[in-house]
Amino acid sequence: MTSKEKIIEAAVHEFSKGGYPGARVDNIAVKAGVNKAMIFYYFGSKEELYKIVIKKIVGELFEVIKESGGLSTNLNPEVFFETFPENYIRFFSDNREYLKIIGTELIQNPENLKRALQGFFNSETMLLPKNLRKLFEEWYEDGLITEPEPVHLFLNIISICIFPIIARAIPETIFNLDLENEKFIRERIVSVKNLLKRGILK
Amino acid sequence: MTSKEKIIEAAVHEFSKGGYPGARVDNIAVKAGVNKAMIFYYFGSKEELYKIVIKKIVGELFEVIKESGGLSTNLNPEVFFETFPENYIRFFSDNREYLKIIGTELIQNPENLKRALQGFFNSETMLLPKNLRKLFEEWYEDGLITEPEPVHLFLNIISICIFPIIARAIPETIFNLDLENEKFIRERIVSVKNLLKRGILK
Amino acid sequence: MTSKEKIIEAAVHEFSKGGYPGARVDNIAVKAGVNKAMIFYYFGSKEELYKIVIKKIVGELFEVIKESGGLSTNLNPEVFFETFPENYIRFFSDNREYLKIIGTELIQNPENLKRALQGFFNSETMLLPKNLRKLFEEWYEDGLITEPEPVHLFLNIISICIFPIIARAIPETIFNLDLENEKFIRERIVSVKNLLKRGILK
Amino acid sequence: MTSKEKIIEAAVHEFSKGGYPGARVDNIAVKAGVNKAMIFYYFGSKEELYKIVIKKIVGELFEVIKESGGLSTNLNPEVFFETFPENYIRFFSDNREYLKIIGTELIQNPENLKRALQGFFNSETMLLPKNLRKLFEEWYEDGLITEPEPVHLFLNIISICIFPIIARAIPETIFNLDLENEKFIRERIVSVKNLLKRGILK
DNA sequence: GATGAATGAGAGTTCATTCAT
């Protein structure tokens, strides 16, 4: 692995705890086993490094979406609700640090994420947001789903996939449980599929 | 408003952008219109001030839950899904800064939140988590809902209530929309109620 | 003397050796007997401190010019050549550090100096450059001097006043002399007066 | 042009803005189109490179003086004041970067320049400073000039030749002019010749 | 309670220089 790659890997780790302001360039250098100056040699500044990390994460996320059947126009909601939650939950469950970074960013600097997303939409011809919106609208017009508004369909889906991985600590505390991870994730996937199918499919 | 109150108010604002490490004691002092040293005079340290802010937020959140009918044992799910999402969504929509702080904390320091929650459960006799768990279990045993597991029921509910307020930027970017806030919140409430009732009620 | 004043004094000294890029904030702090952070507390940045030093020097220089009879419209060249060189040479000879800073600035960043000069002309109603130019033109039109062009008159005067204080090292080396300072300055004043009177007065 | 030559050329440029401390080895390498390490390969250190630049400049300056009739013993002041200012002013006007470097060095490290000058006097048999001093003294003893002291004669001459090229920004600002270069230089030469002849020749 | 000044540790960044190839 090159120094550049080691730095990015270490940066993902460091940025995931404490977000951008809490991350220390020193820690990244130590974790990467690299001289601190190399970070500036390759990336120019802490901020540029951060942006590249964000891009990398968004890129990999898009990769997952594409691999899981993409959002092709001949997709039907039943299949979609069967495959997407699983892939999506697995991705963030397997990449907790990505989730932490994206989550924090979403809360504190949505602008950064917006730019990264737009960058990808501009470069990737396969995933056209117009198509996605049209797809959701057609599902509704064809009487396949109950939610008329693409925005809310979208938000409902990603919310029950993503947020529970983050918020797990709350019910764990309230109900005084200590959930084993793999079991928790499997149960989540089942619960989400049920909720989406029963709640949204007509 | 006393200096102490002004400081707390300013702190909520400052901590909500950038989280704990990103917050600047200087900014809090300026925002509160107070000499910086007073913050240390009243609160001892940045960290203590932060803890107090967290407690305050969790406290107000519990207040909302109690006021909205609480989680009394004679609650039935149909009523619950009708009233709870609205109160909950409104609370966080009206207190975006609280949501940002809680969200960031959840992602980065769940331990802090856990402690705050446990503190409240120990002092508040009305809200017993055991009761809540039992309530959810009874609903399932009585054939009222489809989700057998209280943890997942809980996560599903709070996720579609909270996360969309945070994640709104994503579909806005993807679908290139600029959603007016009040309209967005009203639509959210409707969408959530539908999803929960259709998806979870038997 | 306040900390702020001590910092400025130390800054003059430090900037005079090595110019802006060669100056070290650390050295300024030590010389001023002040915590390094105070420099940023009072001045914000090394650059702002530098600008204030430049302003201070230009300000004092203007004070000298005003005190030495100013450039009032009823000034005649004979009196001017008798008083001005002496005051001017004395000022820079007594403030070698000012001369070093101004000289370096003139060579490397005339823009900074230009701004400082313009700032003074805008605030000082007594010293109007238009008046000075007109004065020089009138002297020529009245047949009092031989140099028709104000710019060149101006440059000739300041050049033989200022530059020899800087360039003294050259003839000292070439002629292998070690000139005692006060004697050198007195001789300079005489030489300059002679040259200007014989060379420029009609 | 060899790499070594390219480096020196780039170094002259870089040292001329910001002086020695302000110059960046990186910039020199980029400007020269050469790998940074080559600078150390050829010159050992930034400081050694700087010394070589100084030597080169002083060398070329001497070349100009020699070519313009030198300072031979049979020179008379009338001829000297006719030819020297022109050559001298032209040289520095055509080599502004040299002037900037020499000027800065004169202000901040006269010792460096002294050494460079002495080095040349020791190696060049044609230009003996003793002769120059004697020449000036004879001019005075022969009643050709009014300035008895060689040091001041020397300083007066070089000052009105060199300094106006540097200080041009001041009257430009004060009189709010934007002087075209070639015209300015021609006027300077005329003004200087007049001043020297009228002011110093008997 | 309140203030402006002060402190020290540490943050991000720069830069001349060296190394391995």
Place this chain on the structure above:
DNA sequence: TATGAATGAACTCTCATTCAT
């Protein structure tokens, strides 16, 4: 000769915290 990567010391600047009044 030439290169890209690497190094370490030093630099400017920040920030939570404390002090004197």
